[in-house]
Amino acid sequence: MKTVLPAVLLTLAALTTTLAAPSAQAGADGASRIENVTLGVIDLTPGDGSGASYTLNYGDSRLLAYSNTLNNGGSYTQLSVYPAPFSAGQAVLPASAGPGTAVASTTGAVGNVAANAAADMSLGVGNYVGAEGYQQVGLTLAPHTLLTVGGDLFTQARRTMAAGENYAVFSWASIDITDAEGTTSTTLNRESALRWDDPYSTEAARQERFLLAFANPGDYDLFLTLSFLAYTDITVNPVDALGGGVAPVPEPHTWAMLLVGLLLTGTLARRRRQRPF
Numbered sequence: 365m366k367t368v369l370p371a372v373l374l375t376l377a378a379l380t381t382t383l384a385a386p387s388a389q390a391g392a393d394g395a396s397r398i399e400n401v402t403l404g405v406i407d408l409t410p411g412d413g414s415g416a417s418y419t420l421n422y423g424d425s426r427l428l429a430y431s432n433t434l435n436n437g438g439s440y441t442q443l444s445v446y447p448a449p450f451s452a453g454q455a456v457l458p459a460s461a462g463p464g465t466a467v468a469s470t471t472g473a474v475g476n477v478a479a480n481a482a483a484d485m486s487l488g489v490g491n492y493v494g495a496e497g498y499q500q501v502g503l504t505l506a507p508h509t510l511l512t513v514g515g516d517l518f519t520q521a522r523r524t525m526a527a528g529e530n531y532a533v534f535s536w537a538s539i540d541i542t543d544a545e546g547t548t549s550t551t552l553n554r555e556s557a558l559r560w561d562d563p564y565s566t567e568a569a570r571q572e573r574f575l576l577a578f579a580n581p582g583d584y585d586l587f588l589t590l591s592f593l594a595y596t597d598i599t600v601n602p603v604d605a606l607g608g609g610v611a612p613v614p615e616p617h618t619w620a621m622l623l624v625g626l627l628l629t630g631t632l633a634r635r636r637r638q639r640p641f
Contacts, residue, residue, distance in 0.1 A: 401475030
């Protein structure tokens with residue numbers, strides 16, 4: 365017994381520590397990314413002697429990380445980075461911006477963009493932090509050619525919902541193919557969102573393989589624009605009963621109404637007990 369008891373006590377102590385520790389770090393985070401993008405072509409008229417093809421004309425990226433802490437005496441901070449065409453780059457929110465982190469990035473490959481952000485209540489009520497990775501690619505599509513754009517996308521929104529916390533988290537991924545006139549387009553949008561007025565959802569995520577197509581059935585070259593967007597944003601909202609906060613304290617007249625109701629309930633109960641069967 366002398367040998368078993370210390371082991372039992374140590375086990376209980378470890379269990380107590382485990383139960384006392386939070387299951388996840390308090391706060392919220394969002395992520396969005398588009399990756400593994402490949403371009404392909406299909407010959408719509410294989411018997412005409414001219415093959416299907418496309419030519420890349422340009423590739424411009426814009427990376428943005430931002431934070432707004434104006435509602436608790438801070439400032440608005442925005443960092444924009446424009447990498448060279450088809451080059452890697454990263455925009456990281458500086459620590460001087462205050463609480464919260466935000467990163468937008470690209471590897472430089474076609475369609476590869478990502479955005480990540482994280483924050484907790486120290487960011488301040490009414491403030492927000494986020495990131496955006498965007499890439500635009502211009503190409504020429506040969507006549508009688510079908511262009512295919514495939515890849516992987518991921519969006520995620522997470523938060524803890526302890527007392528005194530209320531976050532709105534929104535993550536978005538978008539792929540778009542549009543002709544030069546802007547009259548015809550093929551678009552795919554995906555999102556993961558946690559609303560401020562939903563006190564029960566703590567995580568939303570989406571991951572999928574996508575495939576879009578755009579045809580040039582004509583006899584002339586067609587100029588197309590491909591757009592890839594990864595975006596995420598976190599906003600700290602006022603805490604209320606829906607958001608996990610403490611319910612408002614009843615006013616004096618409310619307490620009086622509650623007391624009258626309790627007295628009436630007690631009187632009716634006594635009268636029922638006094639009635640003969």
